[in-house]
Amino acid sequence: MSVLMPLFDPVSEACLGFKRRADIHRDGDWHRGVQAFVVRRAGASFDVLVQKRSAAVDIGGHKYDQSLATQMTVDDGLSEEETLRRGLKEELGITDYRCIRVPATLRIVKTYEDDVGAYNRELISLFIVESAEPLRLAASCPKITELQWMPWESFLLFFHRQRDRFTKTGQFYLAEQRLRHL
Numbered sequence: 001m002s003v004l005m006p007l008f009d010p011v012s013e014a015c016l017g018f019k020r021r022a023d024i025h026r027d028g029d030w031h032r033g034v035q036a037f038v039v040r041r042a043g044a045s046f047d048v049l050v051q052k053r054s055a056a057v058d059i060g061g062h063k064y065d066q067s068l069a070t071q072m073t074v075d076d077g078l079s080e081e082e083t084l085r086r087g088l089k090e091e092l093g094i095t096d097y098r099c100i101r102v103p104a105t106l107r108i109v110k111t112y113e114d115d116v117g118a119y120n121r122e123l124i125s126l127f128i129v130e131s132a133e134p135l136r137l138a139a140s141c142p143k144i145t146e147l148q149w150m151p152w153e154s155f156l157l158f159f160h161r162q163r164d165r166f167t168k169t170g171q172f173y174l175a176e177q178r179l180r181h182l
Contacts, residue, residue, distance in 0.1 A: 028119035038067035
């Protein structure tokens, strides 16, 4: 059974109804993605948790990504915070954390050479999450094949050396100077 997701008006952000995930991506309906960079303190700087997606995902398989990338479902009650909570628990096993929301709703339109039938239009809510519990660096779900901590500056170099190995949203965040320094 396919997951039902809310679709949104891209201007007013009002919920327009619900559709199956596959239909939303086929039809190019606007939906909400909730994403996060999970960080931990490391001296005067910080480390970021980086995920590598598995072949089990329908978009962006075998690509590096920010720590969490999930989409709002009908079960989230139209709440970004609930979507974040569910995603952190299901994908990373994180239940104890502090977070801040980046004060902007980002809009991104993505198409894919390897999946010409997917038209992905998202309203994105981005969070910075600091976990209060020690992380077990083992993926909690089959969508992730690898998790690793990287110092932020090393992560930026890692991205610049292999940009094409990152998801389109990861490229969007990391190539944009204004977003990298929020």
